[in-house]
Amino acid sequence: xxxxxxxxxxxxxxxxxxxxxxxxxxxxxxxxxxxxxxxxxxxxxxxxxxxxxxxxxxxxxxxxxxxxxxxxxxxxxxxxxxxxxxxxxxxxxxxxxxxxxxxxxxxxxxxxxxxxxxxxxxxxxxxxxxxxxxxxxxxxxxxxxxxxxxxxxxxxxxxxxxxxxxxxxxxxxxxxxxxxxxxxxxxxxxxxxxxxxxxxxxxxxxxxxxxxxxxxxxxxxxxxxxxxxxxxxxxxxxxxxxxxxxxxxxxxxxxxxxxxxxxxxxxxxxxxxxxxxxxxxxxxxxxxxxxxxxxxxxxxxxxxxxxxxxxxx
Amino acid sequence: xxxxxxxxxxxxxxxxxxxxxxxxxxxxxxxxxxxxxxxxxxxxxxxxxxxxxxxxxxxxxxxxxxxxxxxxxxxxxxxxxxxxxxxxxxxxxxxxxxxxxxxxxxxxxxxxxxxxxxxxxxxxxxxxxxxxxxxxxxxxxxxxxxxxxxxxxxxxxxxxxxxxxxxxxxxxxxxxxxxxxxxxxxxxxxxxxxxxxxxxxxxxxxxxxxxxxxxxxxxxxxxxxxxxxxxxxxxxxxxxxxxxxxxxxxxxxxxxxxxxxxxxxxxxxxxxxxxxxxxxxxxxxxxxxxxxxxxxxxxxxxxxxxxxxxxxxxxxxxxxxxxxxxxxxxxxxxxxxxxxxxxxxxxxxxxxxxxxxxxxxxxxxxxxxxxxxxxxxxxxxxxxxxxxxxxxxxxxxxxxxxxxxxxxxxxxxxxxxxxx
Numbered sequence: 219x220x221x222x223x224x225x226x227x228x229x230x231x232x233x234x235x236x237x238x239x240x241x242x243x244x245x246x247x248x249x250x251x252x253x254x255x256x257x258x259x260x261x262x263x264x265x266x267x268x269x270x271x272x273x274x275x276x277x278x279x280x281x282x283x284x285x286x287x288x289x290x291x292x293x294x295x296x297x298x299x300x301x302x303x304x305x306x307x308x309x310x311x312x313x314x315x316x317x318x319x320x321x322x323x324x325x326x327x328x329x330x331x332x333x334x335x336x337x338x339x340x341x342x343x344x345x346x347x348x349x350x351x352x353x354x355x356x357x358x359x360x361x362x363x364x365x366x367x368x369x370x371x372x373x374x375x376x377x378x379x380x381x382x383x384x385x386x387x388x389x390x391x392x393x394x395x396x397x398x399x400x401x402x403x404x405x406x407x408x409x410x411x412x413x414x415x416x417x418x419x420x421x422x423x424x425x426x427x428x429x430x431x432x433x434x435x436x437x438x439x440x441x442x443x444x445x446x447x448x449x450x451x452x453x454x455x456x457x458x459x460x461x462x463x464x465x466x467x468x469x470x471x472x473x474x475x476x477x478x479x480x481x482x483x484x485x486x487x488x489x490x491x492x493x494x495x496x497x498x499x500x501x502x503x504x505x506x507x508x509x510x511x512x513x514x515x516x517x518x519x520x521x522x523x524x525x526x527x528x529x530x531x
Numbered sequence: 532x533x534x535x536x537x538x539x540x541x542x543x544x545x546x547x548x549x550x551x552x553x554x555x556x557x558x559x560x561x562x563x564x565x566x567x568x569x570x571x572x573x574x575x576x577x578x579x580x581x582x583x584x585x586x587x588x589x590x591x592x593x594x595x596x597x598x599x600x601x602x603x604x605x606x607x608x609x610x611x612x613x614x615x616x617x618x619x620x621x622x623x624x625x626x627x628x629x630x631x632x633x634x635x636x637x638x639x640x641x642x643x644x645x646x647x648x649x650x651x652x653x654x655x656x657x658x659x660x661x662x663x664x665x666x667x668x669x670x671x672x673x674x675x676x677x678x679x680x681x682x683x684x685x686x687x688x689x690x691x692x693x694x695x696x697x698x699x700x701x702x703x704x705x706x707x708x709x710x711x712x713x714x715x716x717x718x719x720x721x722x723x724x725x726x727x728x729x730x731x732x733x734x735x736x737x738x739x740x741x742x743x744x745x746x747x748x749x750x751x752x753x754x755x756x757x758x759x760x761x762x763x764x765x766x767x768x769x770x771x772x773x774x775x776x777x778x779x780x781x782x783x784x785x786x787x788x789x790x791x792x793x794x795x796x797x798x799x800x801x802x803x804x805x806x807x808x809x810x811x812x813x814x815x816x817x818x819x820x821x822x823x824x825x826x827x828x829x830x831x832x833x834x835x836x837x838x839x840x841x842x843x844x845x846x847x848x849x850x851x852x853x854x855x856x857x858x859x860x861x862x863x864x865x866x867x868x869x870x871x872x873x874x875x876x877x878x879x880x881x882x883x884x885x886x887x888x889x890x891x892x893x894x895x896x897x898x899x900x901x902x903x904x905x906x907x908x909x910x911x912x913x914x915x916x917x918x919x920x921x922x923x924x925x926x927x928x929x930x931x932x933x934x935x936x937x938x939x940x941x942x943x944x945x946x947x948x949x950x951x
Contacts, residue, residue, distance in 0.1 A: 264633075266618060267626035289658045293644060293651075300646045300687075371641045372659055373618040525621040528614065529546070 273521045276375070283375050290382035294357075295389050309393040313349055317342045324462045333464045333495045336405055342398055343489045344461040347423045350391045351430075351481060352452045354384040358431030359448045362439050362527060369527050376524045377517070380435040384427050391420070402492075412491040419487055422509060426480045429512030436523040460485050465501060477501040480509035534630055536711055536742040537616065539591040542625035544611050544766075545582040585611040586766045588625075593744070593759075595631070595710070598737045600753035600774060601746045602781050603763035604799040609746045612763070613637060613715050616744065631710035631742070634661055638715070640700030645689035649680055649699055652688055656703045670706045677732075678702035693906055698725060705732045711742045730756075748802055748912045750856040754778055782856030782913075786896045789916035791815065791824075795834075795899075800912040808901050808909040811835040814917040817884070825922035826892060826930065826939065832883040836901060836909075841875035848900035849883055852913070854893060859937045863900075889938045891931065892921045 299305045317338055324330045325337030332340035358380035362369065365379055402409065438445045456462075459481040468476045476482050483505025489495045586608045593599055601609045614620045616627060617635035642659040643652050653674055657667040667674075675681055678699040680691075688696060714733065730752055737743055737756055747753055753760060753774060760777035762770040764784075770777045785800065792813040801807065817829040824830055832849055848863035862883060896916045901909040921930050924939065931939050 264618075264629045265626060266615060266622065266629065268622050268624060283661075285664050286658045289655050293647065293655055296651070297644060297646050368642055368659070370614075370619060371637045372635065374659060374661070528620045 269525060271522070272518055273524070275517065275521065280375055280377065283378065286374055287378045287382055287385070290378055291385035291388075294383055294386035298386070306393075309390040310397060312390075313342065313345050313394045313397060316345055316349070320345075320462055330463045331467065333466065333489070333493075335407075335489075335493050335495060339401065339405055339407060339493060340464075340489065341462060342394075342401060343492050344459075344485045346391060346394045346398060347419070347485055347488055348456065348459065348461045348481065349394065350387050350423055351427045352456065353390065354387045354424075354427035355431045355434060356448055356452060357383040357387070358427070359434035359438050360445050362435050363442075363445065376527060377432070377520060380431050380520075381428060384424065384431055388424075391423075398492075407493065409492045410494045412494070415487075415491045419484060419491065422480075422484055422506065425513045426484065426509045429480075429509065429514075429516040432516035432520040433512070436520045439527055440523060455479070455481065458482075464489075464495075465498065474500075474504065477504040478508055480505040480512065484509075534595070535592050535628075536595040536597070536630055537591065537593040537633075537744070538628040539589055539593075540626050540628070542586055542589040542612070542615065542627060543584060543623050544586040544608075544615060544620070545584045545623045547582060584766050586615075586622075586763075589763075589766075589768050590625075591761065591768070591771070593742060595742050596740050597759055598743045598745065598757045600757035600760045601744065601763065602748075602750075602753060602760060602778070603769075604785070605801060605803055606765075606799070607763040608766040609763055610637075610715060610803065611766075613713050613744070613746060616713050629711065632661075633711040633713060634707045634709040635713040636660075636704045636707075636715065637713075639697060639704055643688060643696070643700060646687060648687055649684045649691070652699070653703055656700065657706075660704060660707055661709070662707065666708070674702045674706055677705060693904070694725065701725075701729055701732075705729075709741070711744070712736060713744045715746045748910075750778060750782070750852070751858065754857075779855045782852070782854060782896075785856070785913040786854065786894060786916045789896065789913060791915055791917040793915040795911060795914060798911050798914060800914060802910040802912065805907075805909040805911070806839070808838050809834055809836045809899055809911060809914075812897065812899060812915050814897065814915060823920055824888065824917055825920050826890060827887050827922055827924040829884070829886050830888050832881075832885070832897065834881040834883075834899060834901075835879070836881065837878045838876070838908075841877045842903055843875045844903055845876065845879075846900075846902045846904075847881050847883070848898075848902075850898040850900075851890070852896050852898060853937045854895070856896075856913075858898070859890065859895070888919065889940060890919045891933070891935065891937050891939055892919050893937065894918050895937075 298308075302308055304311060320341045321338045325332065325341065330337075361380045361383040362376075369376065369379070434444065434448060438448075458476065459479055460476075465473070465476065465482060465486050477500060483498065483501035483503070486495075486498050487502050490497050589608075589612065591599075601612065603609050611620070613635065614637070615622050616629070616633065617637065619635075619637075640656065642656050644655070647655065653671065654664065654667055657674075658664070662670075675684060678695070678701070680695055680699055683691065683695065688699075691699070733743070733745070733752075734756055743756075745753065745757065757774045760770075760772065760774040761768065762777050762781050770780055792811075792815075794811055795801070795809045796807060811834065813833045814824070815831055815833070816824050817831050821828065834847065836845075838845075846864045848861060848865075850858045850861040852858050862885065894916060895918075896913040899909075899911045899914045900907055924930065925941065
C-alpha cells in the first residue's frame, strides 16, 4: 500500500453514501450495510496501523483542526511579546536597525550598487521577505524540539507546529510593511501599479519558508545536531541572496545558479513591484519552480518522518 | 448488530534497544552508521537489531458504553497502549479500528503556557484537545465554574497556585464530548479533594453511556467505575474480564514477591510520573522480641527518603490495603502532624507509629505517598507486604470469624429481659 493514510473512507463505488468523516456527528452506517472484507472500513472508522514509505496529506483532518493552527500561531505571537523585554517593539526594531546598519556599512562605506534607488529603500525591500524567511525557518526548525512535550501527550496534525511558528511571523511582516510605507513617504517614493502583486509575493515567501522550515524541522527531530547548523545556514543564505546587493552584480553566465535560490527571484520581485526596479521574469520563474518543489518535498518528508516524532522526541 | 467501539487486533509495539534512552542520533553518526553497517553486516550475516517489545499480541474488542480499566505494573505497556490508541505513536504490528470520535487525556494541561491567561489557556488547551471554538464558547462558563477560577480568568497562569492550575486543566478536559475517552492516571494530580472531584466527573461520563478506557493505580476507582478490567504484564494481555476477578489476581501478583522490608529505589509499583524520593520501607513490630506481627500489636512503618533538593515541609500518607487491593485504613501527616524538628530536609527517615493494629489475620500491602504542599511527589503502590497473625486480643480465647472483614473492634453486649 503506497501513499495510504491511516484514515480510510469507503471506496466510492461501494454503493453506500459517502459519509464525511465528521468529528462532531455520531457515526452510523446505513442499516443493512455489510462489511465486504476485512480490509474495507466503513465511513466513520479510523484505522490505526503501521505505515511505511511516503504518506499522503490528510486534508480532511487539516480542515477539521484548522482553528488550532490559528490558536497555535496566536500563542506564539503572544508569548513572544509577553516574554521579551522589548515586546512589540522588536518587530519594528529588527528591520529598522538592520536597515540602518546595512545602509551605513554596505551602502555608504562599501558602496554597493542599488539599482538607482536610495540604498535604505533598496535594502529594506529585501529585508521584508528575508527577515520573515530567516526568522520563520529558524523558528520552524526548532519548533518540534521545543514542543516535544506536546507531541508525546496529544494528537493533532503535526504539520501545524512548524507552520504555526512560521505564521506567527506574518505579524512581524505586516508591521515591517507599515514601517516601509512610512519610509517610502519620507523619501517621496510612490509604488507603481505593480504593487497589486504584493500578496502573491507574500504567499510565495510563506511557501518558501515552509519548504525549508518543514524539512529542517523533520531533520532536527531525527538528527539533533542539525539544529546547530541552522544559524550558520541562514547566514550563508543571506549572502547568496540579493538582500544587500542587486542580482545584477552576479555575472550573466552564473546568474541562473543564483536564480535557483527561490529567495533570489522573490527578493528581486519585491523590489520590482514596490520600487519599480527592472522586472526579472527568468529569476521569478526558476525561483517559483524550486519554491514549489521544496514545498512539496518539505511537506512529504515531514509526513514521512512524522510518525517517529513521539518515539524519538 | 452491536458494532464495537474499539477493536484491537494483534497489536504490537517494539523499540530498538537504546533508541528510547538516547533519542535520535546525530547527523554525523547517521552518516558514519551507513558506512559501518555495510561493513559489519557483511561479516556477520543475519545479525538482528535487538528489540524491546513494549506490547505484543494484544487483542481486545471493546463495545460502546464499556468502561474498561487497564492495570499492570510499571512497564507493563499500559501507557504504550493508550498512546497508540491516541495516535501519538504508531504500532509496529497489528492494528486498531476505532469507531467514533476519540479524545485522550494522557495528562492535564497539555499545551498550557504559563505566560497566557486562564482564559487564553482554556481556548488553547480546548483547541488542542480537539474542541471547536464554538464548542469552547458554549462550555466556557461551565468550565470556569468547575475549576472555581472565576476571579482569576484574566491573570497569567504563572501566578496560579498549583492547585488552581490543575483544576483549570482538568476542567477543560472534563468537558470533552467525544464518544470514546481514553484516560491515563490523570487522577494522580492534585490533592485528595480534587481527586475526588475528578473521579466524580469520570463517573458522570461513564453514566452518559460513553466508552471509557482508563488506566489507574487507584484500585477502588477501577473497581467502582469499570465494567471490565484488563491486566497487562510485560506487554502481553494477562487477564481480561470482570473487575473483581482481575483486580484480586493483580493484587495477589503484586504482593507475592514482597516482604515486610523493601528497597524502593527501582520498585515496580512506583507510579510512572513519580520522582524516586523514597528509598526504603520497613514494617515491624515495636515490641523488640516479637517474631512477627499479631492482631492488636503496636507496629511501626519506617520509610527512608532522599529529595533532590532541601525541602521545608514534607507530607506522608500510608494506606494499608488487604489482599484484594482494597484500602482498609490510611494514616497521614496532615491529620496527625509530626512535631517539626528541622527547618529544611533532604535526607531522612519517617517513623510512623500505629498502636493496637486493628487488622484481622491476613496479608496486607502498603501504598506510600510522599508529597509536599498538597502535591504528590513520589507514589508507590504495594510497596511492601506484611502478614498479621491471630492473637487473643479480647482475652476470651476467641477472635472474629474470618468473614468479618479486615478490621476487628471491641464491643460489649447486654441482653436484657423485657416483660410483656
